[in-house]
Amino acid sequence: MPPLSDTLIEKFKAVVGISGVITAPADQEPFVEEERGLYRGVCDAVILPATTEQVSQVVTICSENNLPITPQGGNTGLCGGAVAHGGIILSLKRMNKILNIDPxxxxxxxxxxxxxxxxxxxAEDTGFLFPLSLGAEGSCLIGGNLATNAGGVNVLRYGNSRELVLGLEVVLADGRIWNGLRGLRKDNTGYDLKHLFMGSEGTLGIITKAVLKLFPYPKTKETALLALPGLDEAAQIFSASKENMGDSLSAFELISHTALSLTTKHISGIKAPFENVHAQYVLIEFTSPQEGSNLRDSVEAFLGGIFEQGLAEDGVIAESQSQALDLWRLRESIPEAQKIEGGSIKHDVSVPVSSIIDFLTKATNLVEAEMPGIRVCSFGHFGDGNIHFNLTQPKDMDRHAFMDQWNHFNRLIHDLVNSMGGSFSAEHGIGQLKVGELEKYKDPVELELMKTIKKSLDPMMILNPGKIIRNIQ
Ligand SMILES: Cc1cc2nc3c(=O)[nH]c(=O)nc-3n(C[C@H](O)[C@H](O)[C@H](O)COP(=O)(O)OP(=O)(O)OC[C@H]3O[C@@H](n4cnc5c(N)ncnc54)[C@H](O)[C@@H]3O)c2cc1C
Known part of the structure:
Protein backbone atom coordinates (compact mmCIF):
# COMPACT_ATOMS: atom_id res chain seq x y z
CA MET A 1 0.00 0.00 0.00
CA PRO A 2 1.45 3.46 -0.94
CA PRO A 3 2.22 5.79 1.98
CA LEU A 4 -0.41 8.34 2.93
CA SER A 5 -0.44 11.40 0.71
CA ASP A 6 0.29 14.78 2.26
CA THR A 7 -3.24 15.80 1.34
CA LEU A 8 -4.73 13.04 3.47
CA ILE A 9 -2.39 13.81 6.38
CA GLU A 10 -3.52 17.45 6.18
CA LYS A 11 -7.16 16.32 6.18
CA PHE A 12 -6.60 14.30 9.35
CA LYS A 13 -4.79 17.24 10.97
CA ALA A 14 -7.70 19.49 10.14
CA VAL A 15 -10.00 17.13 12.05
CA VAL A 16 -7.94 16.19 15.12
CA GLY A 17 -5.33 18.94 15.28
CA ILE A 18 -1.61 18.75 14.56
CA SER A 19 -0.78 16.98 17.84
CA GLY A 20 -3.41 14.33 17.09
CA VAL A 21 -1.53 12.98 14.05
CA ILE A 22 1.70 11.05 14.62
CA THR A 23 3.79 10.25 11.57
CA ALA A 24 7.35 10.12 12.95
CA PRO A 25 8.37 6.45 13.36
CA ALA A 26 10.05 7.06 16.73
CA ASP A 27 6.84 8.60 18.14
CA GLN A 28 4.76 5.74 16.73
CA GLU A 29 6.83 3.17 18.65
CA PRO A 30 4.47 2.68 21.66
CA PHE A 31 1.58 2.10 19.23
CA VAL A 32 3.32 -0.47 17.01
CA GLU A 33 5.12 -2.44 19.69
CA GLU A 34 3.23 -5.44 21.04
CA GLU A 35 3.23 -6.85 24.57
CA ARG A 36 4.38 -10.37 23.79
CA GLY A 37 6.81 -9.55 21.00
CA LEU A 38 4.89 -11.88 18.68
CA TYR A 39 4.14 -9.11 16.17
CA ARG A 40 5.40 -5.75 15.11
CA GLY A 41 2.98 -3.23 13.71
CA VAL A 42 3.41 -0.89 10.76
CA CYS A 43 1.26 2.15 10.09
CA ASP A 44 1.26 5.34 8.06
CA ALA A 45 -0.06 7.46 10.87
CA VAL A 46 -1.42 7.22 14.39
CA ILE A 47 -4.54 9.37 14.68
CA LEU A 48 -5.81 10.43 18.10
CA PRO A 49 -9.30 11.91 17.99
CA ALA A 50 -10.67 13.63 21.09
CA THR A 51 -14.42 13.37 20.43
CA THR A 52 -16.91 11.00 18.82
CA GLU A 53 -17.47 13.53 16.04
CA GLN A 54 -13.75 13.52 15.28
CA VAL A 55 -13.74 9.69 15.22
CA SER A 56 -16.65 9.85 12.80
CA GLN A 57 -14.86 12.33 10.51
CA VAL A 58 -11.61 10.34 10.58
CA VAL A 59 -13.47 7.12 9.71
CA THR A 60 -15.34 8.92 6.91
CA ILE A 61 -12.02 10.02 5.39
CA CYS A 62 -10.71 6.43 5.64
CA SER A 63 -13.90 5.05 4.11
CA GLU A 64 -13.73 7.48 1.19
CA ASN A 65 -10.10 6.50 0.57
CA ASN A 66 -10.35 2.77 1.29
CA LEU A 67 -7.80 3.17 4.06
CA PRO A 68 -7.47 0.43 6.71
CA ILE A 69 -8.14 1.42 10.33
CA THR A 70 -6.76 -0.44 13.33
CA PRO A 71 -8.59 0.74 16.45
CA GLN A 72 -6.38 0.74 19.51
CA GLY A 73 -6.95 1.12 23.24
CA GLY A 74 -4.14 0.44 25.70
CA ASN A 75 -2.42 -1.99 23.30
CA THR A 76 -2.35 -4.73 25.95
CA GLY A 77 -4.37 -7.34 24.02
CA LEU A 78 -2.82 -10.77 23.79
CA CYS A 79 -3.83 -11.83 20.26
CA GLY A 80 -2.35 -9.09 18.09
CA GLY A 81 -5.75 -7.47 17.53
CA ALA A 82 -4.43 -3.92 17.89
CA VAL A 83 -1.34 -4.54 15.75
CA ALA A 84 -1.65 -2.70 12.43
CA HIS A 85 -0.38 -3.83 9.06
CA GLY A 86 -0.58 -0.53 7.21
CA GLY A 87 -3.18 2.23 7.15
CA ILE A 88 -3.88 4.21 10.32
CA ILE A 89 -3.94 3.28 13.97
CA LEU A 90 -6.93 5.01 15.52
CA SER A 91 -6.00 5.44 19.16
CA LEU A 92 -8.83 6.21 21.60
CA LYS A 93 -6.43 7.45 24.31
CA ARG A 94 -7.58 11.06 24.20
CA MET A 95 -11.22 10.15 24.73
CA ASN A 96 -10.63 9.68 28.43
CA LYS A 97 -13.51 11.39 30.22
CA ILE A 98 -15.89 9.93 32.77
CA LEU A 99 -19.09 11.67 31.73
CA ASN A 100 -21.60 10.79 34.40
CA ILE A 101 -22.26 8.65 37.47
CA ASP A 102 -25.92 7.93 38.21
CA PRO A 103 -26.11 6.50 41.77
CA ALA A 123 -16.69 3.91 41.12
CA GLU A 124 -15.08 3.30 44.51
CA ASP A 125 -14.99 7.03 45.27
CA THR A 126 -18.79 7.09 45.03
CA GLY A 127 -19.30 3.88 47.02
CA PHE A 128 -19.66 1.56 44.05
CA LEU A 129 -17.79 -1.30 42.47
CA PHE A 130 -17.01 -1.67 38.79
CA PRO A 131 -16.05 -5.33 38.97
CA LEU A 132 -14.01 -5.85 35.79
CA SER A 133 -10.51 -6.62 37.07
CA LEU A 134 -7.51 -8.01 35.23
CA GLY A 135 -3.73 -7.90 35.25
CA ALA A 136 -3.51 -5.13 32.66
CA GLU A 137 -6.01 -2.82 34.42
CA GLY A 138 -3.46 -0.03 34.92
CA SER A 139 -2.99 0.42 31.17
CA CYS A 140 -5.87 -1.17 29.22
CA LEU A 141 -8.77 1.11 28.19
CA ILE A 142 -12.43 0.34 28.68
CA GLY A 143 -13.06 0.42 24.90
CA GLY A 144 -10.43 -2.31 24.48
CA ASN A 145 -11.97 -4.31 27.31
CA LEU A 146 -15.40 -4.16 25.70
CA ALA A 147 -14.06 -4.78 22.19
CA THR A 148 -12.42 -7.98 23.47
CA ASN A 149 -15.21 -8.84 25.92
CA ALA A 150 -12.47 -9.22 28.52
CA GLY A 151 -12.97 -11.65 31.41
CA GLY A 152 -10.67 -11.35 34.41
CA VAL A 153 -10.97 -12.52 37.98
CA ASN A 154 -14.53 -11.54 38.88
CA VAL A 155 -16.46 -13.21 36.06
CA LEU A 156 -17.69 -15.90 38.42
CA ARG A 157 -19.73 -13.36 40.40
CA TYR A 158 -20.38 -10.51 37.90
CA GLY A 159 -19.96 -11.94 34.39
CA ASN A 160 -17.75 -11.03 31.41
CA SER A 161 -17.37 -7.44 30.17
CA ARG A 162 -20.44 -7.68 27.94
CA GLU A 163 -22.57 -8.38 31.01
CA LEU A 164 -21.39 -5.12 32.59
CA VAL A 165 -22.74 -2.87 29.84
CA LEU A 166 -26.17 -1.30 29.34
CA GLY A 167 -25.50 0.90 26.32
CA LEU A 168 -22.92 1.81 23.69
CA GLU A 169 -22.12 4.53 21.22
CA VAL A 170 -20.33 3.22 18.14
CA VAL A 171 -18.87 4.77 15.00
CA LEU A 172 -19.62 2.55 12.00
CA ALA A 173 -17.31 1.78 9.06
CA ASP A 174 -18.88 4.53 6.90
CA GLY A 175 -18.51 7.13 9.64
CA ARG A 176 -22.12 7.12 10.88
CA ILE A 177 -22.59 7.33 14.64
CA TRP A 178 -24.92 4.77 16.24
CA ASN A 179 -26.28 6.21 19.46
CA GLY A 180 -27.20 3.25 21.63
CA LEU A 181 -26.04 5.00 24.78
CA ARG A 182 -29.02 3.94 26.89
CA GLY A 183 -28.94 3.19 30.59
CA LEU A 184 -31.87 0.79 30.49
CA ARG A 185 -32.04 -2.48 32.36
CA LYS A 186 -35.03 -3.54 30.29
CA ASP A 187 -35.28 -2.78 26.58
CA ASN A 188 -36.81 -5.46 24.41
CA THR A 189 -37.06 -3.41 21.23
CA GLY A 190 -35.62 -5.82 18.72
CA TYR A 191 -32.07 -7.03 18.17
CA ASP A 192 -29.67 -6.14 20.95
CA LEU A 193 -27.01 -4.59 18.72
CA LYS A 194 -24.54 -3.68 21.47
CA HIS A 195 -23.60 -7.35 21.78
CA LEU A 196 -22.47 -7.38 18.15
CA PHE A 197 -19.79 -4.83 18.89
CA MET A 198 -18.60 -6.28 22.17
CA GLY A 199 -16.12 -9.06 21.41
CA SER A 200 -15.82 -7.93 17.78
CA GLU A 201 -12.28 -6.59 18.38
CA GLY A 202 -12.75 -3.46 16.30
CA THR A 203 -13.84 -5.33 13.16
CA LEU A 204 -17.45 -4.08 13.11
CA GLY A 205 -17.30 -0.59 14.59
CA ILE A 206 -15.41 1.71 16.91
CA ILE A 207 -16.75 1.92 20.43
CA THR A 208 -16.64 5.54 21.54
CA LYS A 209 -18.79 5.60 24.70
CA ALA A 210 -20.42 3.13 27.07
CA VAL A 211 -22.92 3.03 29.91
CA LEU A 212 -21.47 0.66 32.51
CA LYS A 213 -23.23 -1.14 35.35
CA LEU A 214 -22.10 -0.41 38.90
CA PHE A 215 -22.58 -2.61 41.95
CA PRO A 216 -22.56 -1.95 45.70
CA TYR A 217 -18.95 -1.74 46.85
CA PRO A 218 -18.09 -4.79 48.95
CA LYS A 219 -17.61 -3.51 52.50
CA THR A 220 -16.01 -6.74 53.65
CA LYS A 221 -13.72 -9.05 51.77
CA GLU A 222 -11.94 -12.24 52.77
CA THR A 223 -9.15 -13.73 50.67
CA ALA A 224 -7.74 -17.20 51.26
CA LEU A 225 -5.09 -19.36 49.64
CA LEU A 226 -5.46 -23.11 50.15
CA ALA A 227 -2.87 -25.79 49.42
CA LEU A 228 -4.39 -28.99 48.02
CA PRO A 229 -3.27 -32.55 47.37
CA GLY A 230 -4.79 -32.55 43.87
CA LEU A 231 -7.38 -31.40 41.37
CA ASP A 232 -10.27 -33.48 42.76
CA GLU A 233 -10.09 -31.47 45.95
CA ALA A 234 -10.21 -28.19 43.97
CA ALA A 235 -13.46 -29.31 42.36
CA GLN A 236 -14.95 -30.39 45.68
CA ILE A 237 -14.01 -27.12 47.38
CA PHE A 238 -15.45 -25.12 44.48
CA SER A 239 -18.72 -27.00 44.67
CA ALA A 240 -18.87 -26.60 48.46
CA SER A 241 -18.08 -22.86 48.18
CA LYS A 242 -21.00 -22.32 45.81
CA GLU A 243 -23.33 -24.34 47.99
CA ASN A 244 -22.36 -22.88 51.34
CA MET A 245 -21.20 -19.35 50.59
CA GLY A 246 -23.66 -18.46 47.79
CA ASP A 247 -23.22 -15.08 46.16
CA SER A 248 -20.40 -14.06 48.49
CA LEU A 249 -18.05 -16.23 46.40
CA SER A 250 -16.52 -13.78 43.93
CA ALA A 251 -13.34 -15.47 42.68
CA PHE A 252 -12.00 -19.01 42.58
CA GLU A 253 -8.59 -19.25 40.92
CA LEU A 254 -6.55 -22.40 40.40
CA ILE A 255 -2.74 -22.26 40.60
CA SER A 256 -0.62 -25.34 39.85
CA HIS A 257 2.52 -26.04 41.84
CA THR A 258 4.71 -25.24 38.81
CA ALA A 259 3.03 -21.84 38.39
CA LEU A 260 3.43 -20.97 42.06
CA SER A 261 7.05 -22.09 42.21
CA LEU A 262 7.96 -19.93 39.20
CA THR A 263 6.53 -16.79 40.81
CA THR A 264 8.33 -17.37 44.10
CA LYS A 265 11.55 -18.06 42.16
CA HIS A 266 11.46 -15.02 39.86
CA ILE A 267 9.26 -12.23 41.23
CA SER A 268 10.93 -10.10 43.85
CA GLY A 269 9.00 -9.68 47.06
CA ILE A 270 6.92 -12.82 46.59
CA LYS A 271 7.68 -15.43 49.23
CA ALA A 272 6.58 -19.07 49.26
CA PRO A 273 3.30 -19.00 51.20
CA PHE A 274 3.71 -22.53 52.61
CA GLU A 275 6.60 -24.55 54.01
CA ASN A 276 5.82 -27.71 52.07
CA VAL A 277 5.19 -28.38 48.40
CA HIS A 278 1.60 -29.13 47.34
CA ALA A 279 0.15 -30.26 44.02
CA GLN A 280 -2.39 -27.45 43.52
CA TYR A 281 -3.50 -24.22 45.15
CA VAL A 282 -6.75 -22.28 45.05
CA LEU A 283 -7.09 -18.57 45.67
CA ILE A 284 -10.63 -17.85 46.85
CA GLU A 285 -12.27 -14.50 47.51
CA PHE A 286 -15.53 -13.89 49.34
CA THR A 287 -17.19 -10.48 49.58
CA SER A 288 -20.19 -8.90 51.25
CA PRO A 289 -21.79 -5.49 50.66
CA GLN A 290 -22.64 -5.24 54.39
CA GLU A 291 -20.44 -3.37 56.83
CA GLY A 292 -19.65 -5.41 59.94
CA SER A 293 -21.11 -8.54 58.37
CA ASN A 294 -20.02 -11.81 59.88
CA LEU A 295 -18.28 -12.79 56.64
CA ARG A 296 -15.01 -13.60 58.43
CA ASP A 297 -16.82 -15.98 60.82
CA SER A 298 -18.64 -17.69 57.93
CA VAL A 299 -15.41 -18.07 55.93
CA GLU A 300 -13.53 -19.48 58.93
CA ALA A 301 -16.35 -21.94 59.66
CA PHE A 302 -16.52 -22.94 56.00
CA LEU A 303 -12.75 -23.45 55.68
CA GLY A 304 -12.72 -25.32 59.00
CA GLY A 305 -15.10 -27.83 57.42
CA ILE A 306 -12.83 -28.10 54.38
CA PHE A 307 -9.85 -29.00 56.58
CA GLU A 308 -11.92 -31.45 58.63
CA GLN A 309 -12.82 -33.30 55.45
CA GLY A 310 -9.14 -33.45 54.49
CA LEU A 311 -9.70 -31.47 51.29
CA ALA A 312 -6.91 -28.98 52.00
CA GLU A 313 -3.43 -29.63 53.40
CA ASP A 314 -2.60 -26.08 54.41
CA GLY A 315 -4.08 -22.62 54.07
CA VAL A 316 -3.86 -18.95 54.89
CA ILE A 317 -6.54 -16.26 55.24
CA ALA A 318 -5.33 -12.71 54.59
CA GLU A 319 -5.24 -10.69 57.82
CA SER A 320 -5.08 -7.32 56.08
CA GLN A 321 -5.74 -5.64 52.75
CA SER A 322 -2.03 -5.68 51.99
CA GLN A 323 -1.82 -9.44 52.64
CA ALA A 324 -4.78 -9.96 50.33
CA LEU A 325 -3.00 -7.93 47.65
CA ASP A 326 0.13 -10.06 48.14
CA LEU A 327 -1.92 -13.20 47.52
CA TRP A 328 -3.36 -11.67 44.35
CA ARG A 329 0.08 -10.55 43.26
CA LEU A 330 1.20 -14.13 43.47
CA ARG A 331 -1.58 -15.08 41.06
CA GLU A 332 -1.19 -12.10 38.70
CA SER A 333 2.60 -12.47 38.41
CA ILE A 334 2.53 -15.96 36.91
CA PRO A 335 2.80 -14.82 33.23
CA GLU A 336 5.73 -12.52 34.08
CA ALA A 337 7.50 -15.32 35.96
CA GLN A 338 6.95 -17.71 33.07
CA LYS A 339 8.50 -15.21 30.69
CA ILE A 340 11.63 -14.98 32.87
CA GLU A 341 11.90 -18.77 33.12
CA GLY A 342 12.07 -19.21 29.33
CA GLY A 343 9.85 -20.00 26.37
CA SER A 344 6.18 -20.63 27.02
CA ILE A 345 3.47 -21.86 24.69
CA LYS A 346 0.07 -20.59 25.75
CA HIS A 347 -3.48 -21.88 25.59
CA ASP A 348 -6.39 -19.79 26.88
CA VAL A 349 -9.06 -22.49 26.85
CA SER A 350 -12.38 -23.25 28.47
CA VAL A 351 -14.42 -26.37 29.07
CA PRO A 352 -17.52 -26.91 31.20
CA VAL A 353 -16.45 -26.67 34.86
CA SER A 354 -17.44 -30.31 35.27
CA SER A 355 -14.81 -31.30 32.65
CA ILE A 356 -11.83 -29.33 34.01
CA ILE A 357 -10.20 -32.26 35.80
CA ASP A 358 -10.68 -34.54 32.81
CA PHE A 359 -9.21 -31.87 30.52
CA LEU A 360 -6.21 -31.12 32.72
CA THR A 361 -5.42 -34.81 33.18
CA LYS A 362 -5.67 -35.66 29.49
CA ALA A 363 -3.88 -32.52 28.32
CA THR A 364 -1.01 -33.02 30.79
CA ASN A 365 -0.54 -36.66 29.72
CA LEU A 366 -0.65 -35.61 26.08
CA VAL A 367 2.05 -32.95 26.27
CA GLU A 368 4.31 -34.88 28.63
CA ALA A 369 4.25 -37.87 26.29
CA GLU A 370 5.04 -35.58 23.38
CA MET A 371 7.99 -33.82 25.00
CA PRO A 372 9.57 -35.30 28.13
CA GLY A 373 10.67 -32.55 30.50
CA ILE A 374 8.01 -30.05 29.38
CA ARG A 375 6.51 -28.23 32.36
CA VAL A 376 2.76 -27.68 32.57
CA CYS A 377 2.30 -24.27 34.15
CA SER A 378 -1.48 -24.23 34.37
CA PHE A 379 -3.53 -21.68 36.27
CA GLY A 380 -6.71 -19.77 35.71
CA HIS A 381 -10.30 -19.02 36.45
CA PHE A 382 -11.43 -22.47 37.67
CA GLY A 383 -14.90 -21.16 38.52
CA ASP A 384 -15.44 -20.14 34.87
CA GLY A 385 -14.00 -23.33 33.39
CA ASN A 386 -11.21 -21.15 31.95
CA ILE A 387 -7.71 -22.57 32.24
CA HIS A 388 -4.53 -20.94 31.00
CA PHE A 389 -2.87 -24.20 30.00
CA ASN A 390 0.62 -22.80 29.52
CA LEU A 391 3.63 -24.90 28.73
CA THR A 392 7.08 -23.94 29.96
CA GLN A 393 10.07 -25.25 28.06
CA PRO A 394 12.16 -28.17 29.38
CA LYS A 395 15.00 -26.82 31.52
CA ASP A 396 17.84 -27.66 29.14
CA MET A 397 16.09 -26.99 25.82
CA ASP A 398 16.86 -24.13 23.44
CA ARG A 399 14.15 -21.45 23.71
CA HIS A 400 13.72 -21.04 19.95
CA ALA A 401 13.55 -24.78 19.32
CA PHE A 402 10.79 -24.97 21.93
CA MET A 403 8.85 -21.99 20.56
CA ASP A 404 8.97 -23.56 17.08
CA GLN A 405 6.61 -26.18 18.51
CA TRP A 406 3.90 -23.53 19.21
CA ASN A 407 1.55 -24.63 16.41
CA HIS A 408 2.11 -28.31 17.08
CA PHE A 409 1.13 -28.04 20.76
CA ASN A 410 -1.74 -25.67 19.93
CA ARG A 411 -3.13 -28.30 17.62
CA LEU A 412 -2.91 -31.06 20.26
CA ILE A 413 -4.56 -28.99 22.95
CA HIS A 414 -7.17 -27.26 20.79
CA ASP A 415 -8.22 -30.60 19.24
CA LEU A 416 -8.67 -31.99 22.74
CA VAL A 417 -10.62 -28.94 23.90
CA ASN A 418 -12.79 -29.08 20.80
CA SER A 419 -13.55 -32.77 21.35
CA MET A 420 -14.72 -31.87 24.87
CA GLY A 421 -17.12 -29.15 23.69
CA GLY A 422 -14.80 -26.38 24.86
CA SER A 423 -13.40 -23.16 23.42
CA PHE A 424 -9.87 -22.58 22.09
CA SER A 425 -10.12 -18.93 23.13
CA ALA A 426 -11.91 -18.39 26.42
CA GLU A 427 -11.20 -14.73 27.09
CA HIS A 428 -8.35 -13.30 25.01
CA GLY A 429 -10.23 -13.25 21.70
CA ILE A 430 -9.05 -14.02 18.17
CA GLY A 431 -7.11 -10.98 16.91
CA GLN A 432 -4.73 -12.21 14.23
CA LEU A 433 -3.18 -14.93 16.37
CA LYS A 434 -6.15 -17.28 16.28
CA VAL A 435 -7.79 -16.54 12.92
CA GLY A 436 -6.73 -19.96 11.58
CA GLU A 437 -8.10 -21.68 14.69
CA LEU A 438 -11.42 -19.88 14.25
CA GLU A 439 -11.65 -21.09 10.65
CA LYS A 440 -10.80 -24.63 11.76
CA TYR A 441 -13.03 -25.03 14.80
CA LYS A 442 -16.00 -22.70 14.39
CA ASP A 443 -19.24 -24.28 13.29
CA PRO A 444 -19.39 -23.57 9.51
CA VAL A 445 -22.87 -22.06 9.70
CA GLU A 446 -21.78 -19.81 12.57
CA LEU A 447 -18.73 -18.70 10.58
CA GLU A 448 -20.96 -17.93 7.58
CA LEU A 449 -23.23 -15.82 9.79
CA MET A 450 -20.21 -13.95 11.14
CA LYS A 451 -19.05 -13.20 7.59
CA THR A 452 -22.55 -12.02 6.66
CA ILE A 453 -22.52 -9.58 9.57
CA LYS A 454 -19.02 -8.35 8.66
CA LYS A 455 -20.06 -7.92 5.04
CA SER A 456 -23.10 -5.85 5.91
CA LEU A 457 -21.36 -3.60 8.46
CA ASP A 458 -17.96 -3.25 6.78
CA PRO A 459 -18.25 -4.27 3.11
CA MET A 460 -14.91 -2.67 2.19
CA MET A 461 -13.18 -4.46 5.08
CA ILE A 462 -11.42 -1.34 6.29
CA LEU A 463 -12.06 -2.00 9.97
CA ASN A 464 -9.19 -3.96 11.47
CA PRO A 465 -8.50 -6.08 8.37
CA GLY A 466 -6.99 -9.51 8.95
CA LYS A 467 -8.52 -9.81 12.42
CA ILE A 468 -11.22 -12.40 13.23
CA ILE A 469 -12.53 -12.59 9.62
CA ARG A 470 -9.87 -12.83 6.90
CA ASN A 471 -12.22 -12.70 3.94
CA ILE A 472 -15.93 -12.39 3.39
CA GLN A 473 -16.25 -14.66 0.34
C1 LIG B 1 -0.91 -8.63 32.09
C2 LIG B 1 -2.17 -8.88 31.31
C3 LIG B 1 -3.22 -9.54 31.91
C4 LIG B 1 -4.39 -9.78 31.19
N1 LIG B 1 -5.39 -10.44 31.83
C5 LIG B 1 -6.52 -10.68 31.16
C6 LIG B 1 -7.60 -11.37 31.80
O1 LIG B 1 -7.51 -11.80 32.95
N2 LIG B 1 -8.73 -11.53 31.09
C7 LIG B 1 -8.87 -11.08 29.80
O2 LIG B 1 -9.93 -11.26 29.20
N3 LIG B 1 -7.87 -10.46 29.17
C8 LIG B 1 -6.71 -10.25 29.81
N4 LIG B 1 -5.68 -9.61 29.17
C9 LIG B 1 -5.88 -9.23 27.75
C10 LIG B 1 -6.97 -8.18 27.63
O3 LIG B 1 -7.84 -8.46 26.54
C11 LIG B 1 -6.51 -6.80 27.43
O4 LIG B 1 -5.58 -6.48 28.41
C12 LIG B 1 -7.62 -5.73 27.41
O5 LIG B 1 -8.95 -6.14 27.54
C13 LIG B 1 -7.52 -5.04 26.09
O6 LIG B 1 -7.67 -3.68 26.29
P1 LIG B 1 -6.76 -2.64 25.53
O7 LIG B 1 -7.34 -1.31 25.82
O8 LIG B 1 -5.34 -2.81 25.83
O9 LIG B 1 -7.08 -3.04 24.02
P2 LIG B 1 -6.08 -3.18 22.75
O10 LIG B 1 -5.04 -4.18 23.03
O11 LIG B 1 -5.61 -1.83 22.39
O12 LIG B 1 -7.09 -3.70 21.68
C14 LIG B 1 -7.66 -4.98 21.78
C15 LIG B 1 -8.62 -5.19 20.60
O13 LIG B 1 -9.75 -4.33 20.72
C16 LIG B 1 -9.82 -3.42 19.60
N5 LIG B 1 -10.20 -2.13 20.17
C17 LIG B 1 -9.57 -1.41 21.12
N6 LIG B 1 -10.27 -0.32 21.44
C18 LIG B 1 -11.38 -0.34 20.67
C19 LIG B 1 -12.52 0.52 20.54
N7 LIG B 1 -12.66 1.60 21.29
N8 LIG B 1 -13.47 0.17 19.65
C20 LIG B 1 -13.36 -0.94 18.88
N9 LIG B 1 -12.31 -1.78 18.97
C21 LIG B 1 -11.34 -1.48 19.85
C22 LIG B 1 -8.45 -3.45 18.97
O14 LIG B 1 -8.52 -3.17 17.60
C23 LIG B 1 -8.01 -4.88 19.25
O15 LIG B 1 -8.57 -5.74 18.29
C24 LIG B 1 -4.50 -9.34 29.85
C25 LIG B 1 -3.44 -8.67 29.25
C26 LIG B 1 -2.28 -8.44 29.96
C27 LIG B 1 -1.15 -7.71 29.30
Missing amino acids: LNQTMTVESGVILASIQAA
Missing part, protein backbone atom coordinates in the same frame (compact mmCIF):
# COMPACT_ATOMS: atom_id res chain seq x y z
CA LEU A 104 -29.80 5.58 41.62
CA ASN A 105 -29.53 3.84 38.27
CA GLN A 106 -26.15 2.45 39.41
CA THR A 107 -24.46 3.34 36.12
CA MET A 108 -21.39 5.21 34.90
CA THR A 109 -21.16 6.72 31.43
CA VAL A 110 -17.63 6.88 30.02
CA GLU A 111 -15.68 7.61 26.90
CA SER A 112 -13.93 4.55 25.56
CA GLY A 113 -10.41 5.79 26.24
CA VAL A 114 -10.65 5.76 30.05
CA ILE A 115 -8.11 3.47 31.75
CA LEU A 116 -9.87 0.57 33.48
CA ALA A 117 -8.20 1.33 36.83
CA SER A 118 -9.52 4.93 36.68
CA ILE A 119 -13.06 3.60 36.22
CA GLN A 120 -12.63 1.27 39.19
CA ALA A 121 -11.30 4.19 41.30
CA ALA A 122 -14.10 6.56 40.27
